[in-house]
Amino acid sequence: MMVKKVILPSRVADSLLEMARLAYPLEMLALLRGKKKGDGVYIEELLFAPLSEHGSSSVYFRFDLMPMDFTIVGLAHSHPSGIPKPSLEDLHNFIGRVMLILIPPFSGYRDIYAFNSDGENLRIVVEP
Ligand SMILES: [Zn+2]
Numbered sequence: 001m002m003v004k005k006v007i008l009p010s011r012v013a014d015s016l017l018e019m020a021r022l023a024y025p026l027e028m029l030a031l032l033r034g035k036k037k038g039d040g041v042y043i044e045e046l047l048f049a050p051l052s053e054h055g056s057s058s059v060y061f062r063f064d065l066m067p068m069d070f071t072i073v074g075l076a077h078s079h080p081s082g083i084p085k086p087s088l089e090d091l092h093n094f095i096g097r098v099m100l101i102l103i104p105p106f107s108g109y110r111d112i113y114a115f116n117s118d119g120e121n122l123r124i125v126v127e128p
Pocket of ligand 1: 090
């Protein structure tokens with residue numbers, strides 16, 4: 001079944017927004033751990049990526065050092081530039097099923113965008 005939505009518990013969504021605010025004007029990067037649930041992907045928790053190095057224009061990520069972990073369902077990162085779309089590099093480095101992109105001001109759930117590996121927008125459902 002095609003993934004159509006990303007389900008975020010509010011505590012996870014709040015953590016993502018806070019991490020993005022703290023990292024700004026640099027990018028933040030986190031791995032998403034979760035599971036498929038019907039036509040959605042449910043995000044259970046966030047993990048910091050191994051040896052990620054934050055820069056102002058791109059996120060460097062050692063995919064070769066990532067542990068083999070099938071509960072990793074995707075990546076979240078911020079775009080301080082404010083562009084709510086994955087770059088070509090983002091799509092090239094896509095892992096898992098979904099990608100979350102956060103844009104300034106990182107103040108509400110509408111600042112979080114979700115995409116599949118084709119770069120198509122997915123719905124985000126925030127659960128209490
Ligand atoms: Zn990006």
